[in-house]
Amino acid sequence: MADLDALRSRWVRTLLASREDACFPDPYRYADALLRLWSEPQRRYHTVEHLTAVLDHVDTLREYAADPDVVRLAAWFHDAVYLPERSTNEERSARLAERALPEAGVDPERTAEVARLVRLTVTHDPADGDRDGEVLCDADLAILAAPPAAYAAYTAAVRQEYHFVPDAGFRSGRAAVLRQLLGLPRLFRTPYGRREWEAAARANLSAELAELTRPAGPAQPENTSPGAPPAP
Template identity: 65%
Template structure:
């Protein structure tokens, strides 16, 4: 069933793709958007859902409003749509397959080779969330994708619970060990957020949430 929220997202997709095309002719954006929304609504998803897509888009808007000028924001938004478009918790090549999907779909949809390559690069970057200094597009997308880490404690617990549901096929002990390793890796990074606003608004809260979850896993 299509909801009003889905209609709003589809309208947003259409306006983003048209803006990225900058008046160039191309096919109707709507079928591409409907295909993506269907992917984001697949039953194996518990956290990487349409709600996550919407949240990332909202955080991109927030970063843009708080000093994110200079980036190619429409391409960043398109990368958000594709960054988890292919998602299977039991597979390790999701980012690569999502980037390949972006390359195929956006070429058909009328973007230039540079635009297609940049969106695909950004999608691949979400594997590491480690943009190079000065990579404004990458900083905005990665910060928006990780902003959930800085949410209120109750919201963060809901996020962690949803991640566990996605990995329900993994036994408890193995999941705790694997999740703890992920959290330690994140906490070892010099910084989780790369934009000035993200670093100021989200870094401290995110680290507190990560440390709290890690303590619970290793107690």
């Protein structure tokens, strides 16, 4: 269970380090609003536990970032809007950041960078030299390198989020996501990610893809419309 008070404190430290001065609204109101979003009932994987994990990974990778606090802000917003049946979550989350951060006292340049980073999580494919993008994407994808039991829990939670998608459609959509990830030259861009996470993540993805594409026995036809592709 995530420690919500600790998360609120982490938000306040990051916001105060990122904004121009103290003459702005109470930072805790933004923490509470974001945590309400992250605690919505439709979430099974994209929860406050996921937020905590991504923030922890950003801290691990902070030496590689150009501006670690901007990356932390992007982590808070990257799945703030999350409806599994929609394909516009990243865009809506970025727009939320563009509205909330200036009101909270963050300057336009940093706000724009946060929004850019949130939109980058659509592809998890930052350009070479995009240090902040590399850190956020590595932190978000670190679950892919989890030990087998934790990886199985992650995939089960993703399936629960997409409970409304028939099994054949889910398997097809999820397999497409896995192929896209495996097709990247590198899943992880930071030196730490390449060293510590790359091999394990590829093994997990390959094993899951093999299971998803294993021929099934005869079954009754079903609606295979996948809806929004099951996300990482």
